[in-house]
Amino acid sequence: MHGELEALEDGVRRLDAQALRSLQGEVATLHKLVDDLHELSLADVGALSYRKTDLDLRTLIDGTAGAFRERINGSGLALQLELPDQPLPAFGDERRLRQLFSNLLENSCRYTEAGGALRISARREGAHAVIDVQDSAPGVTPEQLPRLFERFFRAEASRSRRSGGAGLGLSICQRIVQAHEGRIEARPSPLGGLWLRVELPSHG
Ligand SMILES: Nc1ncnc2c1ncn2[C@@H]1O[C@H](COP(=O)(O)OP(=O)(O)OP(=O)(O)O)[C@@H](O)[C@H]1O
Ligand SMILES: [Mg+2]
Incomplete structure (x- = not known):
């Protein structure tokens, strides 16, 4: 500048x-x-400060995916959205949870080659809501996986260099998940890219 x-x-x-x-x-x-x-x-x-209320994760995720639909299409990705038939109740801060899923979808749009796929699924497992965000290639190396949540960490892929983020998005995601007594994990996805799994307590 x-x-x-x-x-x-x-x-x-x-x-x-x-x-x-x-x-x-x-x-x-x-x-x-x-x-x-x-x-x-x-x-x-x-x-x-977190302002937590009773909310439905199914609606929240559906809404966030909807807000990204154009962006996802623009990145040349095919979206698969697998949501449960029933509401997925949670006690959380709606704005922060939107921010969490937006950061994940933003990453998938930025770091997935055109012509690829993005799969978002949410379901109830016991006392938890399990939300998976998976995309196709490229992914990151196995050594990079545990480092993704570090501040300022960016994988060396030329694509991520070009698309100039700061490397803070996933650290923020981790903070938000921790503030909701949940967990977030990164793994390689069978689709060829990255798989981010979020687990949040779900009651009711
Ligand atoms: N879906 C993904 N596929 C492949 N690589 C990813 C994906 N999501 C994140 N990464 C890698 O992890 C790095 C860290 O992601 P993070 O969201 O924390 O930061 P950023 O996207 O680089 O910048 P910021 O989110 O602060 O704008 C990215 O630079 C990218 O190399
Ligand atoms: Mg990011």
Whole structure:
């Protein structure tokens, strides 16, 4: 952003619609970085407040997948959504849980080759709701799997380098899951990419 502004100041570049779009993009990236860092530091000192209510994970996941439908199509992915017939009750913070699933879907859109697949499934298993988000290639190496939840960790795939995130999304997901007394795990997916499993307590 600094470089772009300098080029504009020096008249090397013209301040046109394209330059503005590019700057808007840079500002959006910075904004997200600051928000994510802020959120993680609040979580570190235990100051992140969660407003939990009774909610239905089936509706929440369906809604989040719906919000991503265009993005998923745009990434050239075929979506398979497998939701239970019954509601999936949980006690949680709706906004944070949306953020959790949005981060996972965002990653699948960013880090899956076009022509691939994205499978989202949710079901009840005993006292837990189990939500699986799986995608096709590329995945990460077995050594990288346990490191995915570390702050600023990004796998070295050229695709992830190009698509400039900060490497904070999954750390935030882990925080959100922990605040709901749940678990999140990354594994290789039989679809060829990554498999993120989220388990949350489900009552009722
Ligand atoms: N579905 C996926 N398929 C393949 N690789 C993935 C997938 N999700 C995450 N990764 C890898 O894990 C890394 C960490 O993901 P994370 O969401 O924490 O950060 P990010 O997407 O790089 O940046 P941010 O989410 O902060 O914008 C990514 O850079 C990517 O290399
Ligand atoms: Mg991410």
